[in-house]
Amino acid sequence: MITYLEKMKTNSIFYPILSKINNPKDLRSLSEKKLSKLCLEIRRFLLHSVSKSSGHLASGLGVIELTVALHYVYNTPFDHLIWDTGHQSYPHKILTGRRDKMHTIRKKDGLHPFPWREESEYDILSVGHSSTSISVGLGLSIAAKKEGKNRKTICVIGDGAMTSGIAFEAINHVGFIKEDLLIILNDNKMSISNNTGALHETLLGETKYYQSKKFNQVLEKEEKFVSNSLKRRSRNFFRSLGLNYFGPIEGNDVYHLIRTIEYLKKRRGPKLLHIITKKGNGYLPAEKDPILWHCVPQFNLKNANKSIKRNKKKMFSDLFGKWLCREASTDPKLIAITPAMKEGSGMKNFCKFYPNQFFDVAISEQHAVTFAAGLAIGGYHPIVSIYSTFLQRAYDQIIHDVAIQNLPILFAVDRSGIVGEDGPTHQGSFDLTYLRCIPKIVIMSPSNEEELINMLHTGFHYRKGPVVVRYPKCYQKKFLKIQSFSKMKIGEAVIKRSGKKIAILNFGTLIEEAKIVSNRLDATLVDMRFVKPLDEKMILKLIQNHQVLITLEENSTFGGAGSGVNECVLKNKIFMPILNIGFPDNFIKQGNRREIYEEIGLNSKGIENTIQNYCNKII
Ligand SMILES: Cc1ncc(C[n+]2csc(CCOP(=O)(O)OP(=O)(O)O)c2C)c(N)n1
């Protein structure tokens, strides 16, 4: 039987134009008048495909016209097209030979969630974290010039991604060395949440000016438009940094885009084209609620909003948000900071109820950390809520601006461990490794909902230096009413089960699997809770009456919690077999969390097998 999707991908009745486009060359052979119809077909295809696959939708809907225009005007893949962050690249994937695989996106062995170098020659840069496009684009354009290739480089960056430090640093360089590069600023006034910041205000100003002058009428006459857009203001942010600034122009009109981009292609030097698009364009539910539709689970197209909301389950992040509200109710000095991840981090209610104690600093992880340092020095009680993978961006800030100065800041490190569908760029595989070596930092890893709350409470009131509570992207199993919390003794582990020969030292939420395994193997199970400081007394006691130690964590085993246990044992000059179980030494691909844990041997069966194989040689 032909499945719905199979029908959809081959059906030349549903998609008379799109079904014939297998690469951008096919697109470039179309007459221009077919392009707006093609955009409609892509939009329909995208909606159907994401409704089956899940994924990033609203941003892709907003750049369909831009994607068509860019591949139409430029000679891709010879010319280099870079999509910043990459969550908007689904239309690009559809047009570059991957249409038939779109239903596999974000799935195990399926298409990668973002542009990926190994996946296609049209993906010149692998991405996932934002704001890298201009730096890489500049490097590519210089390389092309040195090689004597008449190759063009185009970077598409969103107004959200433009707020990040690295994008500012790149613009500073681009405007100075004046290489040939086209930056397209896709301004839809949205990050995941509403965009924030002074740059956003500046862009708003540009947009209002453009609307008041009705530049889109002038656009019909391309030359006049361009000269007008050059004339109308002597300075704006980008122009004052040495870039040729054009626009803003309507970014959801494929013909205007083609005219403008063709014109800019002929001009050399650093250019920034400011386009105004609508996130979710052409699909009313997503236009109305682009936050909900930024990244969606599978949904039913007939009652889309409802089916998305119905599928939403409570996560650890929501518990963090509840705890935050509760703690803020007794502490006006509590300040919570997010670098553009308000919704994902569970802070929607907090920012509503405590707007004066909340800062969304836009996509600026480095600033978020150092800004917290300033607040802490000033006597406030900052909490930085941040995803494990994005905290990687702020490593020096944690060491130089926070830890060296012993500042009391709580880091709520969300999405630690496997996040699943977002793949290698987003897995929280390394935070224990990169944080554990920082002197005096306290690191906790809750194994369940109660521990999460108690650890956040303990960490927030610790006040002797930085504290990290790291927790995964997992659903709450228990409904917790947050009435009271208790402080934990720093560095204290608890025994969950007493057994023989084998002691399992668990760090984090794999405890459910560890319980099953310890019952089957009659092993001792300890909930270590603290990655730093380790409960050394407990480790030494376990060594006395067991033959093997097993450590279990949701982090790379290289330098993670298990490495800490190894160091403790070596330091005490003890010979003891230790097996570290955790993530393997590779970048873990996309898939759902359950599948990935199974594949890397972190379900109960896998853990038991690994332990047995190891112990067979010893016990
Ligand atoms: C370094 C980093 N921080 C945060 C994110 C999460 N993130 C992904 S998309 C996005 C919003 C980007 O907004 P914009 O660039 O304007 O694109 P739009 O979604 O509006 O198309 C954010 C915050 C990320 N991918 N990388």
Ligand SMILES: CC(=O)[C@@H](O)[C@H](O)COP(=O)(O)O
């Ligand atoms: C592209 C990106 O970085 C975000 O959109 C991310 O996918 C959000 O992740 P969560 O869905 O886990 O909040």
Ligand SMILES: [Mg+2]
């Ligand atoms: Mg945006």
